[in-house]
Amino acid sequence: xxxxxxxxxxxxxxxxxxxxxxxxxxxxxxxxxxxxxxxxxxxxxxxxxxxxxxxxxxxxxxxxxxxxxxxxxxxxxxxxxxxxxxxxxxxxxxxxxxxxxxxxxxxxxxxxxxxxxxxxxxxxxxxxxxxxxxxxxxxxxxxxxxxxxxxxxxxxxxxxxxxxxxxxxxxxxxxxxxxxxxxxxxxxxxxxxxxxxxxxxxxxxxxxxxxxxxxxxxxxxxxxxxxxxxxxxxxxxxxxxxxxxxxxxxxxxxxxxxxxxxxxxxxxxxxxxxxxxxxxxxxxxxxxxxxxxxxxxxxxxxxxxxxxxxxxxxxxxxxxxxxxxxxxxxxxxxxxxxxxxxxxxxxxxxxxxxxxxxxxxxxxxxxxxxxxxxxxxxxxxxxxxxxxxxxxxxxxxxxxxxxxxx
Numbered sequence: 588x589x590x591x592x593x594x595x596x597x598x599x600x601x602x603x604x605x606x607x608x609x610x611x612x613x614x615x616x617x618x619x620x621x622x623x624x625x626x627x628x629x630x631x632x633x634x635x636x637x638x639x640x641x642x643x644x645x646x647x648x649x650x651x652x653x654x655x656x657x658x659x660x661x662x663x664x665x666x667x668x669x670x671x672x673x674x675x676x677x678x679x680x681x682x683x684x685x686x687x688x689x690x691x692x693x694x695x696x697x698x699x700x701x702x703x704x705x706x707x708x709x710x711x712x713x714x715x716x717x718x719x720x721x722x723x724x725x726x727x728x729x730x731x732x733x734x735x736x737x738x739x740x741x742x743x744x745x746x747x748x749x750x751x752x753x754x755x756x757x758x759x760x761x762x763x764x765x766x767x768x769x770x771x772x773x774x775x776x777x778x779x780x781x782x783x784x785x786x787x788x789x790x791x792x793x794x795x796x797x798x799x800x801x802x803x804x805x806x807x808x809x810x811x812x813x814x815x816x817x818x819x820x821x822x823x824x825x826x827x828x829x830x831x832x833x834x835x836x837x838x839x840x841x842x843x844x845x846x847x848x849x850x851x852x853x854x855x856x857x858x859x860x861x862x863x864x865x866x867x868x869x870x871x872x873x874x875x876x877x878x879x880x881x882x883x884x885x886x887x888x889x890x891x892x893x894x895x896x897x898x899x900x901x902x903x904x905x906x907x908x909x910x911x912x913x914x915x916x917x918x919x920x921x922x923x924x925x926x927x928x929x930x931x932x933x934x935x936x937x938x939x940x941x942x943x944x945x946x947x948x949x950x951x952x953x954x955x956x957x958x959x960x961x962x963x964x965x966x967x968x969x970x971x972x973x974x975x976x977x978x979x980x981x982x983x984x985x986x987x988x989x990x991x992x993x
Contacts, residue, residue: 646683656690664698664706667691668713675719678938709733720962728752728986749992759988795859807859810868814852821846825903840909848886850957857953870945877939877954880932884958887925888965892972
């Protein structure tokens with residue numbers, strides 16, 4: 588530990604420290620920054636590979652003598668967009684970024700009605716899909732559409748970016764085609780609605796086991812199989828609750844529902860593709876803070892978005908209903924608390940991406956991308972989510988997997 592870190596640790600209260608972080612370059616480039624902008628110092632936040640100082644030092648310059656954000660900041664729309672994006676990288680203890688998030692969200696919503704149509708589109712998109720919590724490929728496509736409107740854009744760079752996007756899209760199309768060709772067969776011992784699921788999983792796991800065993804990694808498939816069993820057992824518990832009309836406490840519900848969210852099972856399959864070691868899989872099955880954060884994000888966003896629809900069709904009580912009954916609060920209050928827990932979980936995840944862990948960064952990024960996907964699917968609708976009704980994201984999926992950029 589350096590003398591600077593020791594000194595910082597001795598102060599009271601301690602300030603959050605950001606270790607070295609090898610962030611990928613932002614897909615927005617310098618679109619939201621100007622050389623003469625008050626927001627130019629945010630370059631330090633995103634690009635400095637030696638971030639060992641409290642982040643508050645970077646953002647204090649945006650406040651006036653009364654400790655409020657300067658009113659002059661709202662004159663720079665692009666800078667406000669960038670500050671809003673930066674605020675989503677907050678970790679625990681960085682109150683100034685929480686304040687920045689609230690400040691920029693309020694101001695940007697107000698600005699959207701007073702700027703050009705194109706700029707209003709960027710503002711509304713950023714408010715709904717901040718880069719940190721969004722699917723990178725979808726964001727890349729959106730950025731290409733806005734970048735093309737910039738008169739100073741690099742035509743060659745944009746051409747190659749579109750070419751890269753379209754090549755990967757073709758790869759995804761081929762993979763989807765292979766999946767749809769699987770032979771389902773007949774499994775007479777199972778109910779009709781389960782045959783497709785069982786046979787598909789059986790085929791997938793069988794093919795993976797052949798490949799990993801041939802590569803000297805026979806342990807790989809055992810982890811997804813065990814995690815799939817845990818998910819099935821948790822679903823059984825929920826079915827018992829539903830059939831008995833039982834409403835568990837919030838804590839009891841979460842102990843089971845974190846399994847049915849299937850976070851670890853889904854991520855374990857991605858770990859196989861990255862040639863994860865046995866130690867990596869053991870870490871995934873542990874109670875590490877970042878794993879629990881991903882569990883929470885997936886489950887709570889799901890329940891927030893789908894609970895009304897699920898209760899109408901008949902379903903075990905969600906986190907929303909369990910919290911409402913246990914604490915005697917309204918639906919709005921329960922959702923407010925749930926979203927606070929989601930925000931805290933994102934801070935846990937952000938911290939994990941900054942600090943050395945037992946697994947490599949590519950594996951951590953699989954967890955980050957899972958959480959981004961949950962934000963995308965369960966965004967902001969309380970009536971029905973995009974998992975239950977895929978037509979809600981039909982256009983976005985088509986832009987990723989079907990429609991090339993021309």
